[in-house]
Amino acid sequence: MIKTILFDVDGVMLSEERYFDASALTVWELLYSPQYLGLKSDAFTPAPQETDIRRIREEVFARDEVLDLIKARGINSNWDMVYLTFSYHLIRLVEELKSQMGEKAASLLGGQIDREKLAQLRVWKEAYAPGFAPDYAAFTPDFAKGTAQKAEMLLYLNQIAKERCGIETDTFSRNSVLWELCQETFQEWYLGDERVAASIGRDTMQPGKKGFLADEIPIVPPAELIELLRTLKEKGYTLGIGTGRPTIETHVPLNELKVLEWFDPDRIVTASHVLQAEEEYPEHAPLSKPHPFSYVKGMLGLSAPNSGVVNIPLPIANGEEVLIVGDSMADFLAARSIGCQFAATLTGLSGQEARSKFEEVKADYILDDVRGLLSILK
Missing domain, CATH: 3.40.50.1000 (HAD superfamily/HAD-like)
Structure with missing residues (x-):
């Protein structure tokens, strides 16, 4: 009984729609904002219009195919979804840089990835891979090659790094500096400028985010x-x-x-x-x-x-x-x-x-x- x-x-x-919107915007910021990888700095704004949000989510999650795969593998945390998606594209950027720079680029994946390393990647990208653009649709087939479930998906990023960049690493995991950075950036988007400090102990890195908490469905x-x-x-x-x-x-x-x-x-x-x-x-x-x-x-x-x-x-x-x-x-x-x-x-x-x-x-x-x-x- x-x-x-x-x-x-x-x-x-x-x-869940607003959570997925915030997840997509977080990945978008980490990829395009000059505070992070800065792939295309003029493409980022902390206050996108609703039509922009719809477009960004459709692109970043490949018409939700990425979300479908992640959730089907037992991942329920939006923080993990952001980390998986952004880390994958970061690996692909390092792969592109390695073709121009050699092992120096791949070695960046050998330890914790923090803001300083993201800034270094941004400099290298501008010098050696200015035309790099994320292949959002590639995420699903790359992960579909493996059978990782639940938290193992985060560790599977290390295998992808090995296959694409030829480096042995264990830097990708739930307990990493980069995961914490993804988590805090997501909180900025979801809570907005007024509420985020109470959650993560600091103000937003890029003010202007109104947050989705007051816009629940x-x-x-x-x-x-x-x-x-x-x-x-x-x-x-x-x-x-x-x-x-x-x-x-x-x-x-x-x-x-x-x-x-x-x-x-x-x-x-x-x-x-x-x-x-x-x-x-x-x-x-x-x-x-x-x-x-x-x-x-x-x-x-x-x-x-x-x-x-x-x-x-x-x-x-x-x-x-x-x-x-x-x-x-x-x-x-x-x-x-x-x-x-x-x-x-x-x-x-x-x-x-x-x-x-x-x-x-x-x-x-x-x-x-x-x-x-x-x-x-x-």
Whole structure:
């Protein structure tokens, strides 16, 4: 008998579209801004129009083919999506430079990649590869050659660097300076100038970003979502959240929609809690989905020490008492590792096309949207 219901946010309650827009803009900035690689400095602005955002996302993610592959491989974090995409094009730039400069260019991939190294790449690009342009569509076939799943995808960048640049390196990983740079730049785009300092401890590198946090798109009408949550609470279910969003990006929009109050405050687990746990227990990183940490923490409560969360024996004994509601394979994989039930909502990036995948893996329930919970929870 189900007692606890843990919800993902993106693709379940809020549309993922703005997150994907922010991800595309982050990659675009890292590639084109003079603060980073500066491939075409006059192409960048911190305040693009909506038509520009649509064009940039279509280009950067190759009509969402890149996103489809990344999510199908179990990556749920937008920070990881940005890191994977930008790092791939950075490797391709080094490959081009190596053809002109030799091993000196490839050696840059031998250690941590920070702002100083990006500045060096920018100088070399202007001198030796001024016509370089990213081949956005090449990302998918290059990654399709391998079978890396989940966090292994980030490590697979090292294999691509070896194949394309002929260098042995382990610089590409979740625990890297470049990953942190990608994460902070994404936060600038999503939160905007006014809110970003509270998240990353500094102002935006390039002011003028208004942010998307105040421009969220609910998947179902807020009044209907509130009615759903109210009904579930009245039926005695404990409601929690396990999301890849940081805390501010979870609380602000859900509070604006008047739905945050229906969740147990001790069971609202965000990426901020994941990052804190990774700092405490780096040997267990990465802990982002599809790792089950978010949902185990939501099941046990924020008051539970992280030591108990990362070391809990899985699958749990009372798995039938927990239902996870998510839209992605990352959510499904987390649910299965915990041993609990899973309800897939067809409101993520792939929409109804995801049905066949969830049928293939035998999800417990497949719902057109989150409102379908009432049909399975009598």
